[in-house]
Amino acid sequence: MLRLSDTLRRNLLTQPETGMGYQRVDATLRDNKTERGLVFNAELLVLDGEAQATRRSYPYNDPYSILLKSAPQSGVEIRALRVLPREGVAFRGLETKALEKKAGSAKDAATEKTKADEVFKRFSAFPNDHRVNADGSLSPGSYATTEEDAKNVKTGSDAVARYALPNSDPASYRFTIKPNKDTEIQYGTVEAANGQPGGGVEVIFTTGTQAKTVTGPDKIPDK
Amino acid sequence: MRIKLDKRWSKLLRELPESGMGYQRVDVRLVDGRELKNVVVLNAEELEAPNDFALTEIKDVSLHKP
Numbered sequence: 001m002l003r004l005s006d007t008l009r010r011n012l013l014t015q016p017e018t019g020m021g022y023q024r025v026d027a028t029l030r031d032n033k034t035e036r037g038l039v040f041n042a043e044l045l046v047l048d049g050e051a052q053a054t055r056r057s058y059p060y061n062d063p064y065s066i067l068l069k070s071a072p073q074s075g076v077e078i079r080a081l082r083v084l085p086r087e088g089v090a091f092r093g094l095e096t097k098a099l100e101k102k103a104g105s106a107k108d109a110a111t112e113k114t115k116a117d118e119v120f121k122r123f124s125a126f127p128n129d130h131r132v133n134a135d136g137s138l139s140p141g142s143y144a145t146t147e148e149d150a151k152n153v154k155t156g157s158d159a160v161a162r163y164a165l166p167n168s169d170p171a172s173y174r175f176t177i178k179p180n181k182d183t184e185i186q187y188g189t190v191e192a193a194n195g196q197p198g199g200g201v202e203v204i205f206t207t208g209t210q211a212k213t214v215t216g217p218d219k220i221p222d223k
Numbered sequence: 224m225r226i227k228l229d230k231r232w233s234k235l236l237r238e239l240p241e242s243g244m245g246y247q248r249v250d251v252r253l254v255d256g257r258e259l260k261n262v263v264v265l266n267a268e269e270l271e272a273p274n275d276f277a278l279t280e281i282k283d284v285s286l287h288k289p
Contacts, residue, residue, distance in 0.1 A: 124245045130237050130267040131245070141240020163244045166263045166271070171245065190243075202244065 001067065002045045002074040008081055012042040024199055028080040036084075036152065038197045044068055045078065046197060048158060106143070106188030106202045116181040120203060121150035123159035123171035124217065132175060132214050140208040144177055146187075149201035156222045162200035164193040173217035179209040226270045232284045236267040239286055248287040254280045261287045 004012070012023060023039045027047065037047035044067065122129070122144040131142040138144070145153075145163065153159045156170025165171055179185075184206045190198035228236070242248040245266060251259040257279075263271045264284075272278060 122244060124266070126245070126266045128266075129245065130233070131241065139237060143241050143244040145244070159244075165244060166246055167265050193243075204240070206240075 001050060001071045002077060003068060003071040004039065004043050004045055004074050004078070004081075008074060008078060009042050012039060012081060012083065024084045026082045026084060027078050028082075030077050030079065032079070038199060039081065044071060045074065045081075048152075048161060104188055105191055106186040106204045109186040109188045111184050111186055111206055113182040114179050114185050118179065119147040120144040120177040120179070121147055121153075122175040122177060122214075123150075123153060123156070123163065124173045124175065125156070125165075125167055125169040125171045127173045127217055127219075129173065129175065129217070133211075135211040136214050137211045138177060138179075138205050138209040138214055140206065142205050142208065144175075144203050144205065146201050146203065150174070152200070153220070155220060161196045162190065162198065163202060164190050164196040164198035166194040170222035172220050172222050174220055175214055175216040176218075177205075177209060177214050179205065179213050183207070183209055224272050224274045224276065225265075226272050226278055228264065228268050228270055228284075229281070232281060233268040235284060236264060242286075248289075249284050250287050251281055252283040253278070254282045261289075 012025075023042070025037055025039050025045070026034050027037055027045065028034055035047050035049055037045055037050075039045050122131075122138075122142070131139045133139060143163075149162075153162055153174075156172030159165065159171035160168060163171070186204045186206060188202050188204075190200045190202045192198045236247055236249070239247065247264045247267070248261055249264050249270075251262060251270070253259075259272060259276070265271065270278075
Protein backbone atom coordinates (compact mmCIF):
# COMPACT_ATOMS: atom_id res chain seq x y z
CA MET A 1 0.00 0.00 0.00
CA LEU A 2 1.56 3.25 -1.12
CA ARG A 3 0.59 6.90 -1.00
CA LEU A 4 1.09 8.31 -4.46
CA SER A 5 3.22 11.31 -5.26
CA ASP A 6 1.58 14.53 -6.45
CA THR A 7 2.83 13.90 -9.98
CA LEU A 8 1.23 10.45 -10.16
CA ARG A 9 -1.91 11.76 -8.53
CA ARG A 10 -2.29 14.60 -11.02
CA ASN A 11 -1.77 12.14 -13.85
CA LEU A 12 -4.48 9.81 -12.54
CA LEU A 13 -6.93 12.65 -12.14
CA THR A 14 -6.80 13.22 -15.89
CA GLN A 15 -7.83 9.62 -16.51
CA PRO A 16 -11.27 8.03 -16.11
CA GLU A 17 -12.33 5.99 -13.12
CA THR A 18 -12.87 2.26 -13.36
CA GLY A 19 -15.61 2.41 -10.77
CA MET A 20 -16.85 4.81 -8.19
CA GLY A 21 -13.80 6.12 -6.38
CA TYR A 22 -11.20 3.79 -7.81
CA GLN A 23 -9.08 3.07 -10.86
CA ARG A 24 -7.71 -0.26 -11.97
CA VAL A 25 -4.08 0.28 -12.98
CA ASP A 26 -0.92 -1.28 -14.24
CA ALA A 27 1.94 0.08 -12.14
CA THR A 28 5.46 0.16 -13.50
CA LEU A 29 7.73 -0.55 -10.57
CA ARG A 30 11.27 0.63 -9.89
CA ASP A 31 12.69 -2.53 -11.46
CA ASN A 32 10.53 -1.95 -14.56
CA LYS A 33 8.27 -4.86 -13.73
CA THR A 34 4.56 -4.28 -14.09
CA GLU A 35 2.07 -5.10 -11.40
CA ARG A 36 -1.66 -4.65 -11.43
CA GLY A 37 -3.48 -2.89 -8.63
CA LEU A 38 -6.22 -0.57 -7.50
CA VAL A 39 -5.87 3.12 -6.75
CA PHE A 40 -8.41 4.59 -4.40
CA ASN A 41 -9.28 8.24 -4.70
CA ALA A 42 -6.31 8.79 -7.03
CA GLU A 43 -3.99 8.65 -4.06
CA LEU A 44 -3.70 5.25 -2.38
CA LEU A 45 -2.28 2.34 -4.39
CA VAL A 46 -2.93 -1.26 -3.35
CA LEU A 47 -1.11 -3.76 -5.54
CA ASP A 48 -2.74 -7.10 -6.29
CA GLY A 49 0.28 -8.92 -4.89
CA GLU A 50 0.17 -7.30 -1.48
CA ALA A 51 -0.36 -9.44 1.58
CA GLN A 52 -3.95 -10.34 2.32
CA ALA A 53 -3.60 -8.92 5.80
CA THR A 54 -2.84 -5.52 4.32
CA ARG A 55 -5.64 -5.75 1.82
CA ARG A 56 -8.14 -6.77 4.46
CA SER A 57 -7.36 -3.73 6.55
CA TYR A 58 -8.99 -1.55 3.92
CA PRO A 59 -11.56 -0.19 4.43
CA TYR A 60 -12.96 -2.06 7.41
CA ASN A 61 -10.36 -2.14 10.12
CA ASP A 62 -8.90 1.30 9.69
CA PRO A 63 -10.49 4.51 8.55
CA TYR A 64 -9.24 5.55 5.14
CA SER A 65 -7.60 8.70 6.49
CA ILE A 66 -5.46 6.69 8.92
CA LEU A 67 -4.43 4.24 6.24
CA LEU A 68 -3.50 7.05 3.93
CA LYS A 69 -1.46 8.74 6.62
CA SER A 70 0.37 5.56 7.55
CA ALA A 71 1.02 4.39 3.98
CA PRO A 72 4.59 4.99 2.82
CA GLN A 73 5.15 7.43 -0.03
CA SER A 74 5.46 5.84 -3.45
CA GLY A 75 8.69 7.79 -4.00
CA VAL A 76 10.86 5.97 -6.52
CA GLU A 77 9.02 2.66 -6.07
CA ILE A 78 6.46 3.51 -8.76
CA ARG A 79 7.71 4.84 -12.07
CA ALA A 80 4.38 5.15 -13.83
CA LEU A 81 0.73 4.23 -13.64
CA ARG A 82 -1.53 3.35 -16.51
CA VAL A 83 -5.27 3.16 -16.00
CA LEU A 84 -6.65 0.09 -17.70
CA PRO A 85 -9.30 0.78 -20.28
CA ARG A 86 -12.75 -0.37 -19.29
CA GLU A 87 -12.48 -3.05 -21.94
CA GLY A 88 -9.49 -4.30 -19.94
CA VAL A 89 -11.74 -4.78 -16.98
CA ALA A 90 -14.81 -6.22 -18.66
CA PHE A 91 -12.72 -7.77 -21.43
CA ARG A 92 -15.27 -9.01 -23.86
CA GLY A 93 -14.66 -6.30 -26.42
CA LEU A 94 -18.28 -5.34 -26.45
CA GLU A 95 -19.55 -1.96 -27.45
CA THR A 96 -19.53 0.79 -24.87
CA LYS A 97 -23.22 0.60 -24.12
CA ALA A 98 -23.00 -3.08 -23.36
CA LEU A 99 -19.97 -2.52 -21.14
CA GLU A 100 -21.77 0.13 -19.14
CA LYS A 101 -24.58 -2.32 -18.62
CA LYS A 102 -22.09 -4.77 -17.11
CA ALA A 103 -20.52 -2.31 -14.71
CA GLY A 104 -22.69 -3.58 -11.85
CA SER A 105 -22.82 -6.98 -10.23
CA ALA A 106 -23.97 -9.94 -12.29
CA LYS A 107 -27.12 -10.56 -10.29
CA ASP A 108 -28.47 -7.21 -11.45
CA ALA A 109 -27.60 -7.77 -15.10
CA ALA A 110 -29.84 -8.92 -17.89
CA THR A 111 -29.78 -12.61 -18.76
CA GLU A 112 -27.89 -13.44 -21.94
CA LYS A 113 -26.92 -16.61 -23.76
CA THR A 114 -23.43 -18.04 -24.02
CA LYS A 115 -21.78 -18.26 -27.40
CA ALA A 116 -20.32 -21.40 -28.92
CA ASP A 117 -16.99 -22.48 -27.40
CA GLU A 118 -16.99 -19.89 -24.61
CA VAL A 119 -14.86 -20.97 -21.66
CA PHE A 120 -15.22 -19.95 -18.01
CA LYS A 121 -13.28 -20.61 -14.83
CA ARG A 122 -14.37 -21.06 -11.26
CA PHE A 123 -12.03 -20.67 -8.28
CA SER A 124 -12.74 -22.51 -5.07
CA ALA A 125 -11.03 -23.10 -1.75
CA PHE A 126 -12.43 -26.60 -1.87
CA PRO A 127 -11.36 -29.37 -4.22
CA ASN A 128 -14.76 -31.00 -3.59
CA ASP A 129 -16.73 -27.97 -4.70
CA HIS A 130 -20.36 -28.82 -4.01
CA ARG A 131 -21.67 -26.70 -6.88
CA VAL A 132 -19.98 -29.09 -9.27
CA ASN A 133 -22.21 -32.11 -9.59
CA ALA A 134 -21.16 -35.71 -10.11
CA ASP A 135 -22.27 -35.61 -13.76
CA GLY A 136 -19.95 -32.68 -14.47
CA SER A 137 -22.66 -30.03 -14.47
CA LEU A 138 -22.82 -26.82 -12.49
CA SER A 139 -25.80 -26.18 -10.19
CA PRO A 140 -28.21 -23.36 -11.07
CA GLY A 141 -27.18 -20.00 -9.64
CA SER A 142 -23.45 -20.77 -9.55
CA TYR A 143 -20.83 -18.10 -10.06
CA ALA A 144 -17.72 -18.22 -12.24
CA THR A 145 -15.59 -15.85 -14.28
CA THR A 146 -14.56 -15.54 -17.90
CA GLU A 147 -11.47 -17.33 -19.15
CA GLU A 148 -10.01 -13.94 -20.02
CA ASP A 149 -10.49 -12.52 -16.55
CA ALA A 150 -9.13 -15.67 -14.95
CA LYS A 151 -5.79 -14.95 -16.64
CA ASN A 152 -5.32 -12.22 -14.03
CA VAL A 153 -5.45 -14.80 -11.26
CA LYS A 154 -2.11 -16.45 -10.64
CA THR A 155 -2.74 -17.58 -7.07
CA GLY A 156 -5.59 -18.55 -4.80
CA SER A 157 -5.07 -15.33 -2.89
CA ASP A 158 -5.46 -13.36 -6.12
CA ALA A 159 -8.86 -15.02 -6.57
CA VAL A 160 -9.96 -14.04 -3.06
CA ALA A 161 -9.12 -10.40 -3.78
CA ARG A 162 -10.38 -10.20 -7.36
CA TYR A 163 -13.71 -11.86 -6.68
CA ALA A 164 -14.11 -10.31 -3.20
CA LEU A 165 -14.55 -13.67 -1.52
CA PRO A 166 -15.51 -13.73 2.18
CA ASN A 167 -13.36 -16.76 2.88
CA SER A 168 -9.73 -15.67 3.17
CA ASP A 169 -8.49 -19.21 2.51
CA PRO A 170 -6.85 -19.18 -0.93
CA ALA A 171 -9.27 -20.23 -3.68
CA SER A 172 -6.59 -22.31 -5.36
CA TYR A 173 -8.73 -24.96 -7.03
CA ARG A 174 -9.56 -23.88 -10.56
CA PHE A 175 -12.39 -25.52 -12.46
CA THR A 176 -12.92 -25.12 -16.19
CA ILE A 177 -16.44 -24.73 -17.53
CA LYS A 178 -17.39 -25.14 -21.17
CA PRO A 179 -21.15 -24.72 -21.33
CA ASN A 180 -23.24 -25.51 -24.36
CA LYS A 181 -24.09 -22.65 -26.70
CA ASP A 182 -27.11 -20.63 -25.53
CA THR A 183 -26.71 -21.43 -21.84
CA GLU A 184 -28.32 -18.70 -19.73
CA ILE A 185 -25.77 -16.37 -18.18
CA GLN A 186 -25.48 -12.97 -16.49
CA TYR A 187 -22.28 -10.89 -16.71
CA GLY A 188 -21.11 -8.31 -14.22
CA THR A 189 -18.20 -6.81 -12.33
CA VAL A 190 -17.37 -7.83 -8.77
CA GLU A 191 -17.90 -4.96 -6.39
CA ALA A 192 -15.59 -4.34 -3.45
CA ALA A 193 -16.82 -6.40 -0.50
CA ASN A 194 -15.62 -8.50 2.41
CA GLY A 195 -12.58 -6.25 2.78
CA GLN A 196 -11.47 -7.15 -0.74
CA PRO A 197 -11.18 -4.84 -3.73
CA GLY A 198 -13.05 -6.98 -6.25
CA GLY A 199 -12.87 -5.67 -9.81
CA GLY A 200 -12.98 -9.03 -11.55
CA VAL A 201 -15.59 -10.17 -14.04
CA GLU A 202 -18.27 -12.39 -12.56
CA VAL A 203 -20.85 -14.48 -14.31
CA ILE A 204 -23.81 -16.40 -12.98
CA PHE A 205 -25.10 -19.51 -14.68
CA THR A 206 -28.68 -18.86 -13.75
CA THR A 207 -29.92 -22.28 -14.79
CA GLY A 208 -26.62 -24.08 -14.27
CA THR A 209 -24.70 -25.90 -16.99
CA GLN A 210 -25.15 -29.21 -18.72
CA ALA A 211 -23.56 -32.56 -17.82
CA LYS A 212 -19.89 -32.99 -18.72
CA THR A 213 -19.28 -29.24 -18.98
CA VAL A 214 -17.08 -28.87 -15.87
CA THR A 215 -13.57 -30.30 -15.59
CA GLY A 216 -10.86 -30.04 -12.99
CA PRO A 217 -9.90 -28.77 -10.64
CA ASP A 218 -6.31 -27.97 -11.32
CA LYS A 219 -4.36 -26.50 -8.43
CA ILE A 220 -2.75 -23.08 -8.65
CA PRO A 221 -0.33 -21.72 -6.01
CA ASP A 222 -1.93 -20.46 -2.80
CA LYS A 223 0.20 -17.29 -2.70
CA MET B 224 -15.82 -20.27 14.08
CA ARG B 225 -16.75 -22.69 11.32
CA ILE B 226 -19.56 -25.14 11.85
CA LYS B 227 -20.22 -28.00 9.50
CA LEU B 228 -23.88 -28.08 8.61
CA ASP B 229 -25.97 -31.18 8.76
CA LYS B 230 -26.39 -32.93 5.40
CA ARG B 231 -30.03 -31.87 5.30
CA TRP B 232 -29.08 -28.17 5.18
CA SER B 233 -26.18 -28.77 2.89
CA LYS B 234 -28.47 -30.52 0.42
CA LEU B 235 -30.93 -27.64 0.58
CA LEU B 236 -28.22 -25.05 0.01
CA ARG B 237 -26.81 -26.88 -2.98
CA GLU B 238 -30.12 -26.32 -4.69
CA LEU B 239 -30.20 -22.60 -3.95
CA PRO B 240 -28.27 -19.94 -5.88
CA GLU B 241 -24.94 -18.60 -4.67
CA SER B 242 -24.28 -15.08 -3.42
CA GLY B 243 -20.81 -15.12 -4.94
CA MET B 244 -18.24 -17.60 -6.15
CA GLY B 245 -18.31 -20.46 -3.65
CA TYR B 246 -20.48 -18.94 -0.95
CA GLN B 247 -24.00 -18.06 0.10
CA ARG B 248 -25.26 -15.45 2.52
CA VAL B 249 -27.96 -16.94 4.68
CA ASP B 250 -30.22 -16.35 7.66
CA VAL B 251 -30.28 -19.17 10.20
CA ARG B 252 -33.11 -19.76 12.66
CA LEU B 253 -32.39 -21.94 15.67
CA VAL B 254 -34.86 -24.02 17.65
CA ASP B 255 -34.28 -21.84 20.72
CA GLY B 256 -35.63 -18.85 18.82
CA ARG B 257 -32.33 -17.11 18.10
CA GLU B 258 -31.43 -16.00 14.62
CA LEU B 259 -28.18 -15.50 12.78
CA LYS B 260 -28.65 -12.95 10.03
CA ASN B 261 -26.55 -12.57 6.92
CA VAL B 262 -23.91 -15.16 7.74
CA VAL B 263 -21.69 -16.86 5.19
CA VAL B 264 -21.89 -20.52 4.26
CA LEU B 265 -18.91 -21.83 2.28
CA ASN B 266 -19.27 -24.60 -0.23
CA ALA B 267 -22.85 -25.22 0.92
CA GLU B 268 -21.68 -26.81 4.15
CA GLU B 269 -19.42 -24.65 6.34
CA LEU B 270 -21.22 -21.98 8.32
CA GLU B 271 -19.12 -19.07 9.55
CA ALA B 272 -20.64 -18.21 12.92
CA PRO B 273 -19.47 -15.65 15.49
CA ASN B 274 -16.82 -17.11 17.81
CA ASP B 275 -18.94 -16.79 20.92
CA PHE B 276 -21.99 -18.29 19.33
CA ALA B 277 -23.22 -21.53 20.82
CA LEU B 278 -25.08 -23.32 18.08
CA THR B 279 -28.09 -25.35 19.07
CA GLU B 280 -30.22 -27.24 16.61
CA ILE B 281 -31.06 -25.42 13.41
CA LYS B 282 -34.71 -24.94 12.61
CA ASP B 283 -34.39 -23.29 9.23
CA VAL B 284 -31.84 -21.92 6.79
CA SER B 285 -32.82 -19.48 4.07
CA LEU B 286 -30.96 -17.24 1.69
CA HIS B 287 -30.39 -13.78 3.10
CA LYS B 288 -32.33 -11.08 1.29
CA PRO B 289 -30.48 -7.76 1.39
